[in-house]
Amino acid sequence: MGQSREKLKISLRLLFLFLVLVGPAPAFAGRMADREVLPNGVVLLHEERSGLPIVRVVLAIKAGSVVEPAEKAGLANLTADLLNEGTEKRSSKQISGEIEFVGGELGTSGGADFITVTLSVLKKDVDLGFDLLSDIILNPVFSEDEIKRKKAVIISSIMQQKEEPGIVASKAFKKAIFGNHPYGRPVEGTEESLDTIARRDIIAFHSEYYVPDNAILSVVGDITKKELRALLDRYFKGWERKGVPEKPLPVPGHLSAPEIIKIDKDLTQANIILGHLGIGRENPDFYAVSVMNYILGGGGFASRLMDNIRDNKGLSYDVHSFFSANKYGGSFQAGLQTKNRTANAAIGEILKEMERMRTEQVTDKELNDAKSYLTGSFPLRIDSNSKIASFLIGVEFYNLGLDYVDKYKQLIESVTKDDILRVARKYLDTKAYVLVVVGNIKQAIPGD
Amino acid sequence: MKIFKLFVLLAMVLSPFTAGAVNVKEYTLENGLKVLIVEDHKAPTATFQIWYRVGAVNEKTGKTGLSHLLEHMMFKGTSEYGPKTFSQTIQRAGGTDNAFTTREYTAYFELLASDRIGLPIEMEADRMKNLALTPASVLSERDVVMEERRMRYEDDPQNLVHEEVMAAAFKNHPYRWPVIGWMSDLKTLDPEDLIAHYKTYYAPNNAVAIVVGDVDPADVLLKIKESFGKVPRGPEIKEAKAGEDSQYGEKRAYVKKEAELPYVLSVYKVPAIVDEDGFALDVLAGILSGGKSSRLYNSLVYEKQLALSSWASYEGMYREPFLFYAGATASRGTKMEELEKTLLDELEKIKNAAPSEREVQKAKNQIEASFIMEQDSMYMQARTIGTFEMIGGWRLIDKYLEGVRKVTPEDVRRVAGKYLVADRKTTGILIPAGEEKK
Numbered sequence: 001m002g003q004s005r006e007k008l009k010i011s012l013r014l015l016f017l018f019l020v021l022v023g024p025a026p027a028f029a030g031r032m033a034d035r036e037v038l039p040n041g042v043v044l045l046h047e048e049r050s051g052l053p054i055v056r057v058v059l060a061i062k063a064g065s066v067v068e069p070a071e072k073a074g075l076a077n078l079t080a081d082l083l084n085e086g087t088e089k090r091s092s093k094q095i096s097g098e099i100e101f102v103g104g105e106l107g108t109s110g111g112a113d114f115i116t117v118t119l120s121v122l123k124k125d126v127d128l129g130f131d132l133l134s135d136i137i138l139n140p141v142f143s144e145d146e147i148k149r150k151k152a153v154i155i156s157s158i159m160q161q162k163e164e165p166g167i168v169a170s171k172a173f174k175k176a177i178f179g180n181h182p183y184g185r186p187v188e189g190t191e192e193s194l195d196t197i198a199r200r201d202i203i204a205f206h207s208e209y210y211v212p213d214n215a216i217l218s219v220v221g222d223i224t225k226k227e228l229r230a231l232l233d234r235y236f237k238g239w240e241r242k243g244v245p246e247k248p249l250p251v252p253g254h255l256s257a258p259e260i261i262k263i264d265k266d267l268t269q270a271n272i273i274l275g276h277l278g279i280g281r282e283n284p285d286f287y288a289v290s291v292m293n294y295i296l297g298g299g300g301f302a303s304r305l306m307d308n309i310r311d312n313k314g315l316s317y318d319v320h321s322f323f324s325a326n327k328y329g330g331s332f333q334a335g336l337q338t339k340n341r342t343a344n345a346a347i348g349e350i351l352k353e354m355e356r357m358r359t360e361q362v363t364d365k366e367l368n369d370a371k372s373y374l375t376g377s378f379p380l381r382i383d384s385n386s387k388i389a390s391f392l393i394g395v396e397f398y399n400l401g402l403d404y405v406d407k408y409k410q411l412i413e414s415v416t417k418d419d420i421l422r423v424a425r426k427y428l429d430t431k432a433y434v435l436v437v438v439g440n441i442k443q444a445i446p447g448d
Numbered sequence: 449m450k451i452f453k454l455f456v457l458l459a460m461v462l463s464p465f466t467a468g469a470v471n472v473k474e475y476t477l478e479n480g481l482k483v484l485i486v487e488d489h490k491a492p493t494a495t496f497q498i499w500y501r502v503g504a505v506n507e508k509t510g511k512t513g514l515s516h517l518l519e520h521m522m523f524k525g526t527s528e529y530g531p532k533t534f535s536q537t538i539q540r541a542g543g544t545d546n547a548f549t550t551r552e553y554t555a556y557f558e559l560l561a562s563d564r565i566g567l568p569i570e571m572e573a574d575r576m577k578n579l580a581l582t583p584a585s586v587l588s589e590r591d592v593v594m595e596e597r598r599m600r601y602e603d604d605p606q607n608l609v610h611e612e613v614m615a616a617a618f619k620n621h622p623y624r625w626p627v628i629g630w631m632s633d634l635k636t637l638d639p640e641d642l643i644a645h646y647k648t649y650y651a652p653n654n655a656v657a658i659v660v661g662d663v664d665p666a667d668v669l670l671k672i673k674e675s676f677g678k679v680p681r682g683p684e685i686k687e688a689k690a691g692e693d694s695q696y697g698e699k700r701a702y703v704k705k706e707a708e709l710p711y712v713l714s715v716y717k718v719p720a721i722v723d724e725d726g727f728a729l730d731v732l733a734g735i736l737s738g739g740k741s742s743r744l745y746n747s748l749v750y751e752k753q754l755a756l757s758s759w760a761s762y763e764g765m766y767r768e769p770f771l772f773y774a775g776a777t778a779s780r781g782t783k784m785e786e787l788e789k790t791l792l793d794e795l796e797k798i799k800n801a802a803p804s805e806r807e808v809q810k811a812k813n814q815i816e817a818s819f820i821m822e823q824d825s826m827y828m829q830a831r832t833i834g835t836f837e838m839i840g841g842w843r844l845i846d847k848y849l850e851g852v853r854k855v856t857p858e859d860v861r862r863v864a865g866k867y868l869v870a871d872r873k874t875t876g877i878l879i880p881a882g883e884e885k886k
Contacts, residue, residue, distance in 0.1 A: 023822065051490040052821075053820065054821055054824065093740075093746070096739055096740035096741040097741040099812060100739040100740070100742075101741075101806070101810045101813060103813040103814040103815075103817020103818060103821075105739075120821060140632060152753060152779060152780070153749070153782060155755040156709065156777075156778075156780045157756055159708040159709055159780055160709050160756060160777065163605060163606075163709070164604075164710045204822050253631070265601045265706065266706045266881070267602075269595065269602075269603055299539065300539065301523065301532070301534075301535035302535065302539050302540075311532060311588075312588070313588070314589065314590075314591030314595075315591070316590050316591075316592070316595050317592055317596035317599055318599070337595065337598070337603075339594075339595065353791070369536065369540050372540045373539040373540060375542065376540075376541060376542015376543070376560075376561065377542040377543065377560070378542070378546065379491065379493050379542075379561050380542075380543075380559055380560070380561075381473055382491070383490070383491035383492075383493040383826065384826075385824050386824055387824075431747060437817075
C-alpha cells in the first residue's frame with residue numbers, strides 16, 4: 001500500500017462533470033466491437049458508446065523497433081515521435097495549438113511491436129481530430145530542424161533514465177537475455193545510434209511502413225458507424241495500400257549458466273531483476289503461465305513472493321514477477337528493491353520460490369483464487385472508452401478474436417494444477433538466468 | 449416531477465458540456481458517516497472508497513509518517529477476518545484494491561464488478577473498528593515503509609529536492625513534513641502510537657464513503673447502513689490548527705546527489721482553491737504548462753532547447769494555503785543558472801503583460817474538456833468527489849467550474865503579480881554530484 005502506489009499528483013485538471021446517464025451497462029456478451037477490413041487494408045474496430053460526448057481513437061501501425069535495422073536503433077521511435085512535429089500544411093506549433101485549444105489530445109508513442117497514435121476529443125471536435133490525425137500520418141515533413149530538436153530531447157531523456165535505477169536494471173536485463181534480437185535494444189536507441197539516423201532514413205521508413213495494410217484503427221465512443229465512415233472517407237481517402245515486406249527476425253539464444261550483471265551506483269537500495277526468456281503472446285501456454293505467475297509473483301498480496309519477501313520478512317516494498325509476452329517472444333522477470341545489505345537474502349528467496357513452483361503442486365486454494373481473480377477482474381479491463389480502445393488493438397494484433405471476453409474465461413478455467421507444474425518446469429529456470437543488481441555493489445555483494 | 453425533468457433536459461440541451469456535479473446523492477448515517485453515491489451505468493463495474501480526514505498534518509514532531517504507516521497496517525488483518533485477508537479476499541472476488549495517504553486525508557478504495565459491491569463495504573466497515581495490530585507485524589511493516597522511503601526519496605534525486613523544498617518553504621505549518629515520514633522518525637513508531645492514532649481518527653464521524661458505478665443507490669445505501677451502521681461514533685476530534693507565519697525574502701535549498709541532469713523547482717505560497725484567486729491561479733498554470741502549446745514548453749523546451757521538460761502547477765486542493773509550482777529539468781549541457789533564469793523570465797513576462805484572450809480560452813477549454821474526459825473512469829470520478837469533500841465539500845466542484853469560466857486575462861496577470869514574488873518563494877536546486885555549484 002503506498003503513500004502513492006499510483007501517482008498521487010492531484011491536479012485540478014483531473015476533474016469531470018456528471019451527466020445524467022441512463023440505460024443498463026453493456027456486459028460484452030459475444031462480440032465486443034465491429035470489425036471490418038477497409039478496401040485499403042486498414043483493420044477497423046469500432047464500438048459506439050454514447051454515455052459520454054467523447055471519442056477515443058487508437059491507431060496502431062506495425063512500425064515498431066522490431067522492423068528497424070539494428071544499426072539504426074531508435075529509427076522507429078524517432079519516426080513516430082516526429083509525426084506531430086510538422087506536416088505539409090501545419091507546423092509543430094499549429095498542430096499542438098489546434099488540438100489543445102479544444103482540450104483534446106493527440107499523442108504518439110513508440111514501441112517494439114508497433115507504434116501508436118492516440119486521439120482524445122470531445123464529440124463536437126471529432127472532425128478536427130480526424131483532420132489532424134490523418135494529416136500527421138499521411139503528410140509529415142520530418143524537417144531537419146525538428147529532427148535535430150527531437151534527437152536532442154531523446155538524448156537528454158536517455159541521460160535522465162540513468163537516474164532511475166529500475167530503468168538502468170531493466171535495460172541491462174533486456175540486453176542480456178535478448179542479445180541481438182530487437183527486443184534486446186532500447187526502443188529509443190542510443191546516443192550513438194541516433195547519430196547515424198538521417199532524414200532520408202526517416203522518410204524511407206515512413207514510406208515503407210506507414211501504410212494502411214499495416215495498420216489497426218480502433219475507434220470507441222460517441223460516434224456512429226455512419227459518422228465514422230464519413231470521416232474516414234473525407235480524411236483518409238488518399239491512404240493507399242502498398243504491401244509490407246516480411247523480414248525474418250533473429251532468434252534469441254538460450255543461456256546455459258547464470259549471468260550476473262553488477263552495476264555500481266551510489267544508492268541506498270539494490271535494484272534487482274532476475275529472469276530469462278519467456279513466451280510469446282500467441283503461445284497456447286499463455287493462460288497456464290498467467291495462472292502460474294499470479295501465484296508466484298503477479299498476484300500482488302495474493303502472491304508467494306509478496307507474502308514471503310514483503311509481508312513476512314519486510315525486505316522490500318515492491319516485489320513482483322511477470323511474463324512480458326510479445327509478438328516475437330517474451331521474457332520472465334522477478335524484481336524488487338531492498339537495502340543493499342539484504343540483496344543476497346532477497347535474491348535467495350526469489351530463487352527459492354521459483355524452485356518451489358517448479359517442484360511442488362500449488363494448492364487448490366491458490367489455483368481457485370488465481371482463476372477467480374483473473375476471470376472476475378476482466379470487466380475492469382474494459383470499463384472505459386480508453387481501456388476498450390487499447391484493448392481492441394491487442395485483440396487484433398495478437399489474433400485473440402472478438403469473442404475473447406468469453407474465450408478468456410474458458411481458457412483460464414481449464415487450467416489444472418498439473419498444467420501449472422508443467423509450465424513452471426518449462427518456463428522457469430533456476431539454473432540458467434540473468435541476475436542484474438544495480439546498487440552499491442560492495443554492500444550488496446560482499447567480497448566482490 | 450415532470451417539470452423537473454424538463455428542466456434537466458433543457459439545461460443539458462442548452463449547454464451540454466457545462467453541467468456540474470448534479471448527480472451526487474448525499475446521505476449521513478446516525479453515527480456521522482457521510483455517504484456519497486453516483487450512478488454510472490457505462491460498464492458493469494463500480495468503485496467503493498472510504499476517505500478518512502487524517503494525514504500528515506495530524507502528526508506530531510518525532511512521529512511523522514504515522515498516518516502512512518497506519519495505512520499500511522490496515523491491510524494486515526482484523527479480529528474478524530484474521531491476518532492477511534483483505535486484498536486476497538477482494539482479489540478473489542475479481543477486484544483490485546489500494547490506498548493512499550496525503551497531508552490531509554487517507555483513502556482506501558476497491559474496484560470490482562458492481563454486483564459484488566457488498567464485499568468491500570462489509571470489509572471496510574470491519575477494518576474501521578476491528579483492526580488487529582501485533583508488535584511483530586508493526587516492526588516488519590516499518591521495515592517495508594523504510595524500503596519504500598529509500599526507493600521514493602533516498603534514491604530519487606528529484607524527489608529529494610521536493611522534500612527539501614517543502615521542509616524549507618513552510619517553517620511552522622506541518623505541511624513541511626513528508627507524508628512518508630522522516631527516516632529517523634520511522635524508526636521510533638511503535639504499536640501504541642498506531643493504536644492511539646487509529647482510535648482517534650478511524651471512526652464513522654471522521655470518514656466519507658463514496659460509491660461510483662453501476663449500482664442502485666437505494667440498494668447500496670442499505671448495504672452501507674447494514675455494515676457501517678454497527679460502527680459506533682468516535683470521540684470528537686480536535687482539529688489540527690497550525691498556521692504559517694510570514695516569510696521575508698526567498699529561501700533556497702540545494703541537494704547534491706548522483707544525478708545526470710540539473711533540476712530546479714520553485715514554489716510560491718498561494719491561497720487554496722476555496723479562495724477567489726484560486727481559479728485564476730489554475731488558469732495561469734494552464735497557460736504556462738498546458739501541453740506543447742503552452743509558454744514553458746514553447747520557450748524552454750522548444751525554442752531555447754534548455755530543458756528536457758518544464759512545467760507549472762497550481763496545488764490548490766488543500767484546506768489551507770499551499771503552493772504554486774514551477775520547475776524544469778535541464779537538457780544536456782544546460783547550465784543551471786541559465787535554466788533558472790529563463791524559467792523566471794517566463795513568470796515575469798506574465799506578471800507584466802496579461803495573456804491573450806485565446807490563451808485564457810484554451811486553458812479554460814482544457815479544464816472543461818478534462819472534466820468530461822475524466823468521467824470515462826469511475827475511479828477518477830470518486831477520487832475527485834473525495835478530494836473536494838476533504839478540502840471543503842464536494843459541492844465546491846460546481847463553484848470551481850463557475851469560477852474558472854469567469855477568469856479574465858487581467859485576472860491571470862494580477863494573480864501572477866501578487867503571488868509569484870520573492871517573499872512567497874522557495875527554490876530547490878539539484879546539483880549532480882561531481883559538478884560543483886558555480
